[in-house]
Amino acid sequence: MRSVLPILTVVMAIVALWYGAAVMLNRQWTLDQAARAGQELTLTQVVADTMVQDRPKLPAPHQVGAELWKTTGDMVLQGRAFSKRSLIYHGWITLSATLLGFAIGTGAGILLAIGIVHNRAMDMSVMPWAIASQTIPILAIAPMIIVVLNSVGISGLIPKAIISAYLSFFPVVVGMVAGLRSPDRMQLDLLKTYSASRSQVFWKLRWPSSMPYLFTSLKVGMAASLVGAIVGELPTGAVRGLGARLLAGSYYGQTVQIWSALFAAAILAASLVGIIGLIQRVTLKRMGMAR
Amino acid sequence: MQTPIVKADHLDLVFQTNDGPVHALSDVSLEVMKGDFVSFIGPSGCGKTTFLRCVAALEHPTGGSLTVNGMTPDNARQERSYGYVFQAAGLYPWRTIARNIKLPLEIMGFSKAEQDKRVERVLDLVDLKGFGKKYPWQLSGGMQQRASIARALAFDADILLMDEPFGALDEIVRDHLNEQLLALWARTHKTCLFVTHSIPEAVYLSTKIVVMSPRPGRITDVIESPLPKERPLDIRDTPEFLEVAHRVREGLRAGHAYDD
Numbered sequence A: 001m002r003s004v005l006p007i008l009t010v011v012m013a014i015v016a017l018w019y020g021a022a023v024m025l026n027r028q029w030t031l032d033q034a035a036r037a038g039q040e041l042t043l044t045q046v047v048a049d050t051m052v053q054d055r056p057k058l059p060a061p062h063q064v065g066a067e068l069w070k071t072t073g074d075m076v077l078q079g080r081a082f083s084k085r086s087l088i089y090h091g092w093i094t095l096s097a098t099l100l101g102f103a104i105g106t107g108a109g110i111l112l113a114i115g116i117v118h119n120r121a122m123d124m125s126v127m128p129w130a131i132a133s134q135t136i137p138i139l140a141i142a143p144m145i146i147v148v149l150n151s152v153g154i155s156g157l158i159p160k161a162i163i164s165a166y167l168s169f170f171p172v173v174v175g176m177v178a179g180l181r182s183p184d185r186m187q188l189d190l191l192k193t194y195s196a197s198r199s200q201v202f203w204k205l206r207w208p209s210s211m212p213y214l215f216t217s218l219k220v221g222m223a224a225s226l227v228g229a230i231v232g233e234l235p236t237g238a239v240r241g242l243g244a245r246l247l248a249g250s251y252y253g254q255t256v257q258i259w260s261a262l263f264a265a266a267i268l269a270a271s272l273v274g275i276i277g278l279i280q281r282v283t284l285k286r287m288g289m290a291r
Numbered sequence B: 001m002q003t004p005i006v007k008a009d010h011l012d013l014v015f016q017t018n019d020g021p022v023h024a025l026s027d028v029s030l031e032v033m034k035g036d037f038v039s040f041i042g043p044s045g046c047g048k049t050t051f052l053r054c055v056a057a058l059e060h061p062t063g064g065s066l067t068v069n070g071m072t073p074d075n076a077r078q079e080r081s082y083g084y085v086f087q088a089a090g091l092y093p094w095r096t097i098a099r100n101i102k103l104p105l106e107i108m109g110f111s112k113a114e115q116d117k118r119v120e121r122v123l124d125l126v127d128l129k130g131f132g133k134k135y136p137w138q139l140s141g142g143m144q145q146r147a148s149i150a151r152a153l154a155f156d157a158d159i160l161l162m163d164e165p166f167g168a169l170d171e172i173v174r175d176h177l178n179e180q181l182l183a184l185w186a187r188t189h190k191t192c193l194f195v196t197h198s199i200p201e202a203v204y205l206s207t208k209i210v211v212m213s214p215r216p217g218r219i220t221d222v223i224e225s226p227l228p229k230e231r232p233l234d235i236r237d238t239p240e241f242l243e244v245a246h247r248v249r250e251g252l253r254a255g256h257a258y259d260d
Helices: A004-039 A043-052 A061-071 A074-078 A086-119 A121-133 A138-151 A155-181 A185-193 A200-234 A244-249 A255-286 B048-055 B075-078 B098-109 B112-125 B143-154 B171-188 B199-205 B235-236 B239-254
Strands: B006-017 B021-031 B037-041 B062-067 B082-084 B159-163 B193-194 B206-214 B220-226
Touching: A043 A255, A061 A086, A061 A255, A086 A121, A086 A155, A086 A200, A086 A244, A086 A255, A121 A155, A121 B171, A138 A155, A138 A200, A155 A200, A155 B082, A185 A200, A185 B082, A200 A244, A200 A255, A244 A255, A255 B206, B006 B048, B021 B048, B021 B062, B021 B220, B037 B048, B037 B199, B048 B062, B048 B159, B048 B193, B048 B206, B062 B171, B075 B082, B075 B220, B082 B143, B098 B112, B098 B143, B112 B143, B112 B171, B143 B159, B143 B171, B159 B220, B171 B199, B171 B235, B193 B199, B199 B235, B206 B239
Parallel strands: B037 B193, B037 B206, B082 B159, B159 B193
Antiparallel strands: B006 B021, B006 B062, B206 B220
């Protein structure tokens, strides 16, 4: 509870800055309009106008909040939660690709890490490729993946999930290789004195040792998955998903819509990472590793 | 004539490193009889830990012969001939003390009921009764090390290999644990091989003290202790004790252990 006050202070500061920036950036348009109409505006009128423009350069926080409510909660109240104008609908489209991609990426990441730790050839060969894969801009490779998969008849959810997996497997590989290697020489020697098999060493020592590493990389991987899913929606002219909302917003200069989609994505990411954090706390507590 | 539990005959171990070969062990010959408590003492790099690791088949000698219970060290390990206690307790933080002690039992495939029975027994042996449900971090360093000894005892190996098990503990705790270890040794009739840096510890515990020196790692003196089996802590002030300690110190000096 002690942390509430500092957090609120920071939030207030950000909101205040945001309002200030909105006035600064949107002022010119207001003044231009007034000049064209031959009006003289007082300072209060200018400030008031910068808060309510249809297509502001930077929407004010309350505009974004109102748009968010209009496209989520309000639609639920009207019973149209899954209409095409609802952010819940678009959010779900993106979320489903994110979760599928996250599952694929995490699974592949863990398997690769197990291979790297247990097999010298994989250790030498896989890691450089994994690193190289992340140096390619995802925006460049995303359309390729979609085109290639489309040509073999796969479209919709799967290509987006694969792009999302492409981004999320990497932090899991890196984290899990470190985690599976975290037991020290002495602990490995101890199991050796029991003549433990490789799988016993894995299940009794390496896997439990890697848990703290796993959850840390899952958090990074989850955020990367969401980015991947959204990026996967951008280059295809998708009509559904948060990425599509961002794209449509930018086509039509609907800055309020862009910002509300951005916030929806941020809220989604925060909730997903929060859920992993919760699972982490419960798991580590049950393992007796949380103090 | 009894056969030795551990028999090393002209043992050599050369590590190939980037700076050239390192003679970790050179011409080490030693016999350890059943029920002996043998301490290995010497400065860092004298090969005392390496010798213990050879007995445990964690290192493999490059020359000479070594038998443990009449077998090769590898076979002896398969036969669960020894329990190894490391410098650090090395308990798994995600397991309770009882489940830590079960670790070797699980790996060796003991039944659940047998596991529980053995955990109770060894916890009692190391005076940790009632601590089975605690996690390692809830115990002091000395208690953790006792738990790790219990873990090494759980599967009834005849030999206990200990590599500076009390090295990280303060002297008061160490005295206490030394006393307990002697009592444990008297009760269980194990053969103990014990590596240490401390002269009083070596003299207090051992029936036989092996003094080693480095470059190359070799044995400079083997001292059969004249002290009685029954040893209260204040035996360390008797002339006999001081005499043995003196001889150990002489042995270390003879090995030019203090040169650098």
